[in-house]
Structure formats: structure tokens, C-alpha cells
Amino acid sequence: MIESFIWMFEEFKKAMPGGKPKMIITDQHAAMTRAISIAFSTIFHRLCIWHVTSKFSVKLPHSTYKEYWCEFQKTIWDTDNKDEFDAKWNIVVTKAGLIDHPWLRSMFDLRESWVPAYARQFFAARMSSIQRAEGNHGFFKQYISRRNSLIDFIIRFERALSHQRQKELVADHIDAFEVAQCILPMPMNKQMATLYTRTLFQKFEEELIQSTTCFLELKTEDASKVVFNVSERKNWETRVAEVVSVKDYDHASCSCKRFEFVGIICKHILALFRRDQIEYMLDKYILKRWKKTAKSGLVSDANGNEIKDYADPGLLIKRSTMSRLASDVVEDALMSEEGYELLSETLKSFQVKLKLLKDGPSNNEVGGSSSQTQYMKDPKRVRCKGRSKRVTGAKKKAMKRGIRHCRECGHIGQ
Template identity: 30%
Template sequence: MSNFHAESSEMVQDNANQNSQSNDVMKENHDDNPIVGMIFDSEDELYSYYNKYAYKMGFGVRKSSTRVKDDKKYYALGCHKSGVYEPKTETNKKSKSCKTDCKAKISVIVYCDGRCTISCVTLEHNHAKNLNSLVVEAEGYENLAFDERDCRNYIAKARQLRLGKGDAEALRDYFVRMQKRNSNFFYVIDMDDEGRLKNVFWADARSRAAYESFGDVVSFDSTYLTNKYDMPFAPFVGVNHHGQSMLFGCGLVSREDTETYVWLFKAWLECMGGRSPKAIITDQCRAIQGAVARVFPESRHRLCLWHIMKKVPEKLGKLKQYKAIKKTLKSIVYESIQSQEFEDGWSQLIKDYDLEKNEWLSSLFNDRKCWVPVYVKEIFWAGMSTTQRSEGMNAFFDDFVNSKTSLRQFVEQYDNALKSKIEKENKADFDSLNASYKLMTGFYFERQFRDSYTNAMFKLVQVELHSMLFCNHSLLTTNGTISIYNVTDILRGKRGELKRKVVYTMSYDEIGTDIQCSCHLFEFRGIICRHMMKILIEKDIKEIPVCYILSRWRKDLKHRHYHVINCYEDLKSGRAKQFDQLCSSFYEVAHLADSQEKYDYLLEYIKLAKQKLIDDSSWGVNSNKKIVSEDHNHVPEPSKPLLPPTQVRSKGRPPTKRKESKIEQVTKGKRKRNIWLVRLKLSVGIARDFLCFSNI
């Protein structure tokens, strides 16, 4: 095969020498995809070209071994996931990423005069491509040969939703159909004066019900899918009692300005009954920040820490002392215990490295109370530090959406994605109620948490319990019933090496077993910290007060969204429809009982109705007993056509003329097979678990 490539390349080289001008045109016109016969003046030029192509496509470059024959050098430039993964023999060494034996590559021949040519091209990859995998391979953003914005923009263009002819009307038809199935399905369509689609928001009935239980903290991100009209997909995401992502609605917006986000936030707020989240996490975007301040003035707003820190290489990477600056900055941000400690460290950083004129750092310091951990750790964030929760939801949709997905197809795949989410939540519920982790200690409070919390949350408790072994405490002062302690936390690395020691202050009040820690993990995540556990054991507290067992993480509570029929399935059963309507009516009436008199009145009638249904034997016997009522929730069919949106250029997302690549054609079939296999495995796993638990 190598000889054939060499002979073919020599012929290509002869032809190219006769017409070097056509080769320049070839490189210019095929900037996206390399082709056989392209000639370069040097290896550096070829490598630069292929590296540029690689970052556009979202994969890293790896050079194969070189061999020399007949005064020519042969090697290949391929995907960083080429080759077969071989696990390390030592258990303490873990590979940063797994090889997938990816065949994507170009074969290169270098001639004695330094010129080189591409003799063979394979474009198809056998894995997904994204920026995070590149960062892992490069061991940091600063080692990438391109900046984060370039890659994000290209990946955004590669994941387009194509809004074809009639898609706008199909979207509205879909919303009408969903609302007919469940009257609590909510949607808003924003149109311009000419009847063109501008912005869209929708939320299903189950998401609205779930928000009532888990809507205290919400993450919002608009950096995912775009279509050819530049309409970013913007989901509202929360966390359930298993620590799983939950969708609270999503939108498609035509612009990324403050007014557009105000429209979207108001639509979502109306959908959720006017109840704002207690806390909201967003990207560092001035337009979003302005909209949050206007629509959610009472909500605590936090900027995504991950988004900010990943910009460090881009903003500071060209400075001479970049590595030292980066190390110091990370230490100040992540290790400061008190706000004054952070501010003193920041001032010293600016002074030591002459960064007074750096506008980006100045803006970060001005916004410090919105993103630095030491300023936000006293607020409950349900463990969500960043909008990665939204990005995790975005990645979840990747299994159902590709670059050929139209908007019409997207809403159908959106249904499939949420069905899968429901299945995972149901499985987690079943596992938590029927199996649990073994106890690590004999402390009663550990058993309390195991019996109360879901498996995922109890596992976090056990992590703190294990880390308590590396904590030491000492009594500082005692004032009446209040004792003040110092707890020294000995932090260790993954291999057990000592990293640093941190001293936290503990306050314990004998009255009511009130305990507070300066680490504020309980306030931030809702899990008692290792330092609190240390003092509880010191005080011989066997049973923890219920105030430290959050109902949010309990496994025995039946949340309202459990009773909402999935509107993505056809409700063929009349009984299912009736049950769903009754649950909705009961809930609405319960909210009206906002005083003791109304509560007593409603409860009395419920008792009478319940007794009537139990005692009256005529129910269900006389088939002529029917109640006929009008469907007041009927939504008339739209008559006026909805025009597609105008193409609007949004910042960071320029229009693209990119054609579908071969990999997208290949992965389209593979993705369907993978989804089928995952669902099959999930079904088998649930059945196996059921049989195991039924035998216990």
C-alpha cells in the first residue's frame, strides 16, 4: 500500500510541478478539507495547514512514526485518538483520554528538496469532537494552537439547526399539539410586524411541576446550538434530588442583546407563575447580566467561574510571566478563606506583575462578588458552581441532534431526549428506595442520612465522613452554651500527598445543637461538612437535628412532577387524561387555600368527597352517570402562516457556508445505533435490578 501511495504521489508531484498555480487555487478553495495531491513548500507549511483544519473540525493532531526510503520521508498526521488504548499497568497512573483507533489522517511524503505532498486522505472519525477533549490532550488552554473563541464558534457552526421552509409553522403546530395533550404545556412565540419568527420559549408540564420542588437554583446558558438564522438554544436548567440535571424550559433567540434576554426571562417567569429563582448562574455576558438585574432583581446572580477561569490563557497568555501569574491567580481565587484575604492577595498580584493597566483583570475585580467563591459560598447553590450544568444538558442533547437536524426534527428529538431523562430519574428513584450504600462507621447520624437521602447525596455525605479522618480540632473559647473551635483540615492530593493545611472556625451552641462552620459547605451545597462532623462526634451528638437534613435531597418525598403524565406520549388512555386533569385541579385549588379558614373549608370538603367515593356503591355501576363539560383549554388551530426569521448575525456566531462532511454522514447512522444500544442496556439493567431487589 505504501508503494502505491508513493508512486501515485510522484505522479501527482509531476503534474503539480507543471501547474503550481492550480495547486495554490486547490489549497485556497479547499481550506476546509485536505485532498490528495496538495503540495506544500515545507513540512511546517503543511503542518500549519492541517493543524488549522484540525482545530476547525475539533480534534487534536498526532504525528505517526517516520520512515525513510529512496530519499523520501513518509509519515502521517492523524487524529489524537488514533491507535488502540492500552491501560497502564500501575493503578495509580490513569490515561487522560482513551484512544479509539480513529483512522482519520493524511499521509505525507517529503521530498529531498523539502517540498511535501498529501498522498492519502481519510476524513472520517469514529468519535465525537469537542473543545474539552483538546484541552485535556494539550494539558491546558494555553497549550492550544488556537484560542477558545475560534473553536467554540466553529463547533457552534458545525452543530446547526437548519430552519427550512415551513419549519416555523411546524414548530407552532408542535406547540399546539403538545398543549392539546396537556393544557399545562406552555409556549410563547415572539414575531415581528411582518409575522416573522423572532424568539421562542416553551416548557412542558412536567418541567413546570419540577420547578416547584427544585427551582431554587437555576443555571442559564445560551452558548449551545445555533441554526442558520443564528438562533442560540438557551436552556434553563436545575438539579433534582439525585444531583441530575433537570430542564425547566428552553428558548430560541434571534439576538444576544439585553432586550432579547429580557423577553426570554419574562416569558420563563410567567411560565413559572411569577416565582423567581433564589439564585441564578449565567455566563459572563453584559447583556445577560443586564437582563437578570431587570427581571430577577431579588435573585442572587452568580457568574460562571469555569467560563471566567478558562479565559485566563486567552487574556494573559502573552505575558512574559504568564505561568507564575496563572498559578498565583488560581491560588487566590480557589484558596482564599476570607474576602479580605482574597483582596489582599489580588492587590499583591497586580503589584508584583505590573498588571494595573490590564482592563480584563480590573473588570473581574469589580465583579468579584459575583464569581469569586469566597463571596458566594454562604448562598445555597445546590452544588452548582458553574453553568457546566447547562453545558451538561447541552451535551445530553448531542446524542439526539446533529448538523443535519432541522428545527422540525429538533423538537421531535427534544421529546426523545426528555423521555430518556425521565427514564434515568425513575431508575435513580428505584435504586435509592430499594438499595443503599453500606455504612462506613457506627455513628447513628450516618444511618440517618442513609435512610433519608437519595443514594447520590448520601455518597457525598460519606465523602465528607471519610475526609473527616484528616481533620484535627482544638477548643478556643467557651462562653456560656457557645463553644468556639479551630478545625485544621489537612488537604491531600489524589495520590495521598500533602497539599496544604487550612484552619476553619467552628461555632457550636448547646441550645438546639446549632453548629456553623466558616467553610460554609452546608450553606453552599446542603451537605454537612467534615468539620461539623468532627465537632458532633466530639460532643457525642448521636442524632442530628432535622434542620441539617434538607428535604431537597430526601428520597421519600413524592414531588408533584411524578404525577404529571408525560405529554410526549400519546395519551390514549382516558383514565390517564382524567388522572392528570384531577391532579392539576387539586393543585390549583390547594394554592387558593392561603388562610386557615380556607384550609379548613377545603379539607372538610375533601374528607366528605373521599367518604362519598368510598361508601357509595352506585359509583361505576350506573353507566348513565356522566358529567359533560367544555374543554376551556382548547387552542384554535392557527390560520395565518408563520414566516421564518430573517438571517441575523449574532456576536461570535458568523454565518457559515459549511457543507455536511463525510463524518456527519457516517456518525448519523452510528448515533442511531448507539442510542438504541444505550436504551437496550438501560432496559436490561432495570430488569436485572428489579429481579435482584425482589429476591432480597
């Protein structure tokens, strides 16, 4: 089985246009773990935190699990650095009388592979488990099953993929043409509402609102950097993060490592920005993957060749390019009255030409008259199925009316 996983990972690396990934999340599969150490020897291998935490109820005694599970949860999720996690873990294990528990000891030895505090320096878009893969499995199970033949599987899979891409196009359209509403009237908030997608803007605005409850205290300062302690009161507990501001490079970092792990600036750094009255976010704090124009660029393989989406090639790129071009042209035209009139006349001319392209050739081009309107009528109804009615002759029709004819001469009788 290890050889099969190695072959799969090697093929996966060939299919990835940007090279091998920097991190991979799996469950505790022994053969897969061994194959990853061979095929991806330099990447960070994480264990799915859901698979680890779900075993606490099975491995621990029932009464102990029921009493101390909440403390284990807070230790795992609410610690920002390694030392804090180690200290709180030892406290909980000692209180629960589980110092010599073999499974807990093995999980503590593997803590660098599954505890969030040990993985915050690696970007993971906030993922700590394989829930995204499980979600895809649940989605495709609506369309396919193990009873499908190979042809049925391909047809159903393509149908599911088309449905997923259609929903993605709708979401991209909303992000491109609908601006999220800003709650706080700040330039930085409006800037993010313009750049970020709606979902990411909501997450950013949550951090921005929470930054108003943070309090800064100067810790140390020298010629190169300034260090602040940022305190926050949450659930009747005061938590303190350390923010370092480098003067020469105009750079700020936080001990919570949220920007490095999630890709969104944290509330502690935002509190520092509010203190310094910084109105606009620097470009280095805005990742391209969260922008509305994330798909506007070209994707290239290892040889520099463009990779196209065969399901809908170039649609999003063309739409994004035309939108930016139109926006720039409108802004330039509004600078003067002559530019406004010139753009208006040009757009009207383009509109007429585009309508001709859409409608096709007119009646004049095919020899008809453009002044006469021709209407398409419904075709005559024809009975094409079932038994037709028998045709009644003239003789029978006359008999039904009560008219009698002479059998010899055929004349109407009295």
C-alpha cells in the same frame, strides 16, 4: 436584544411553580446582564467562573500565565472568606507585576459576581458555572440538529426527553430499593445511608471520613455560644476554620459556609459532632432535595394547584407512598405473632386478587373449561410475496411418470 431577554425571563417566571429563583448564573453577556437587572432585580446574579478563568491564558502574557496560574487557581478556589481572597489576590498580582493590568483590575472589581468566597452564603448546590446547561446541550445534540424541520425537532426532542426520564426512573428505583454500603460503623453514617441517595451519601461520607483528621481547639465560650478553631492539615498546609455552636438553639455554623453553599454538612461541624458524641443528624441539616423521597411530595403552582408530570403521572409518588405504607405495616405486624399471621394471610389473599386482575377473566367466566389447557399454535405458512409456482395438472404429472394415454379413447396404452 435586551427586550427579547426581558420577555424570555418574564415568561420563565410564569412557568416556574415556586416563583422566581434566588440566584442565576450566566456568562458575561452584556444584554443578558442588563435584562436580568430589570426582570430579576432582587436575585443574586453570578458570572460563570469557567468563562472568567478560561480568559486568563488569553489576557495575561504567556510567560506570566505559565508561572503564576497555579497561584491564581489556589487563590480563587482555596479561600473560604472575602478577606482571605483579597489578601492572597494582592500578593499574587504584586509578585507577577500585574498591579496595573486593566483586565485583572476589572475582574477584581467584579469579584463579588464570580469568586466562590463571595458567594458561599447563597445556596447553589455546588454549582459555580453553567456546566449543567452545557451538559444538556451536549445531550440533546445527539438527537437533534439545525437541519431538522419543526415536526422532526418535536419528535426527536420528545424521544430524547423520554430516554432521559427512563434513566432517571432507573436511578430513582436504585435509590429507593438499594441501600448504600456504610464504610464507618456509626449510627449517623447508617442514618445518612438510609435517607440520602447513593451519590449524595458518597459525598457525605467523604466529609465524615475527612472529619477524623480535623483537630478542635476551644477559642471562646460564654453563656450563649462556644467558638472552636478547627484545624486540618492538607497538602503540607494547615487550614483553620471557625465553628460556632449556639447552645440554646442547638445550632452549629462554620466559616467555610459549605452547608449554606452546597447543602451538605461540612467536615468541621462533623468533627464537632464527633467530639460531642452526637449519633444522629438533626433534620435541619438534611435537605429534602438530597433524600430518596425528594419526589414523593406534590408540586404546586402559585395558585396552589397540583402540577403533574404528563410523561409519567404519579408513578414515583405512588411508589413512594406504597413503600412507606408497606414498611410501616410490616413493622407493626412483627410486634406480635398474631399480627404476623394476619398480615401473611392478607398478603396471600391480595396476591391472588392482583394476579386475577393482571391475567384478566378466566376460562370459566367466558363459558370455557378451566381444566382444559389450550395451546396457541403457529399459523400456517402462506406464501404472500413473489411469483407463485404453476399448478401442475394430472396429465402432465402422468407424462412425467412415463405413462402414455390414447389420444382418442384416453385409455392407458402399452
